[in-house]
Amino acid sequence: GQQLNQSPQSMFIQEGEDVSMNCTSSSIFNTWLWYKQDPGEGPVLLIALYKAGELTSNGRLTAQFGITRKDSFLNISASIPSDVGIYFCAGRLTGSNYKLTFGKGTLLTVNP
Amino acid sequence: EAGVVQSPRYKIIEKKQPVAFWCNPISGHNTLYWYLQNLGQGPELLIRYENEEAVDDSQLPKDRFSAERLKGVDSTLKIQPAELGDSAVYLCASSLGRGFLEQFFGPGTRLTVL
Numbered sequence A: 001g002q003q004l005n006q007s008p009q010s011m012f013i014q015e016g017e018d019v020s021m022n023c024t025s026s027s028i029f030n031t032w033l034w035y036k037q038d039p040g041e042g043p044v045l046l047i048a049l050y051k052a053g054e055l056t057s058n059g060r061l062t063a064q065f066g067i068t069r070k071d072s073f074l075n076i077s078a079s080i081p082s083d084v085g086i087y088f089c090a091g092r093l094t095g096s097n098y099k100l101t102f103g104k105g106t107l108l109t110v111n112p
Numbered sequence B: 001e002a003g004v005v006q007s008p009r010y011k012i013i014e015k016k017q018p019v020a021f022w023c024n025p026i027s028g029h030n031t032l033y034w035y036l037q038n039l040g041q042g043p044e045l046l047i048r049y050e051n052e053e054a055v056d057d058s059q060l061p062k063d064r065f066s067a068e069r070l071k072g073v074d075s076t077l078k079i080q081p082a083e084l085g086d087s088a089v090y091l092c093a094s095s096l097g098r099g100f101l102e103q104f105f106g107p108g109t110r111l112t113v114l
Helices: none
Strands: A005-007 A010-014 A019-024 A029-037 A044-049 A055-058 A061-065 A071-076 A085-093 A100-102 A106-111 B005-007 B010-013 B019-024 B031-037 B044-050 B053-056 B065-068 B075-079 B088-095 B109-113
Touching: A010 A019, A019 A085, A019 A106, A029 A061, A029 A071, A044 A055, A044 A061, A044 A071, A071 A085, B005 B088, B010 B019, B019 B088, B019 B109, B031 B075, B044 B065, B044 B075, B075 B088
Parallel strands: A010 A106, B010 B109
Antiparallel strands: A005 A019, A019 A071, A029 A044, A029 A085, A055 A061, A061 A071, A085 A100, A085 A106, B005 B019, B019 B075, B031 B044, B031 B088, B044 B053, B065 B075, B088 B109
16 A cells, blocks of 8 residues: 655654654655654644645644645654654545555654 | 543453454544554554445455444444454544544554454
């Protein structure tokens, strides 16, 4: 099936640092969603993007829908310990009948 | 507003035994999804319901997995018989309806097959 390449696989940062992660594909997507998953819990929706070039913020989080429609980026500014978790991108392929494809996730560790 | 509710949260069974998972979606959400999440992976869709109708079950291993959503609200996912490789987290999600891509997940059921 279609794959989303999410990178980096893991990140270790200091509290207060900014974080960037991305999701890429060889296919065109018409929707991107970013989720965060804490241990033992389900993914929680952070940001949804629906148009190429769209830039959307949610507090310290900012995500962008790439102009080529084949990628998306998530930035976290001034990280705090509770940002720890796994961040997943999910995208809807054009013509996929509302099915979301998920990346493998980026594990973020924040050192206080 | 209550989120997606799943039970049980954890289940340990012997291989070849049956197991069932229950999901109650967010009130008013017509679309319900069951996902499988293996360790270190993102969720993978098993089945999607629009109200009572299973509109996408192409990824459901139908020889041992079954699902139902009889009244268009709660749903049950069953495995019979379970195999060692079925050990994973089973996530339920819901969205407002067809065309609404923002999916909201429950906490999942962690299944261990011994």
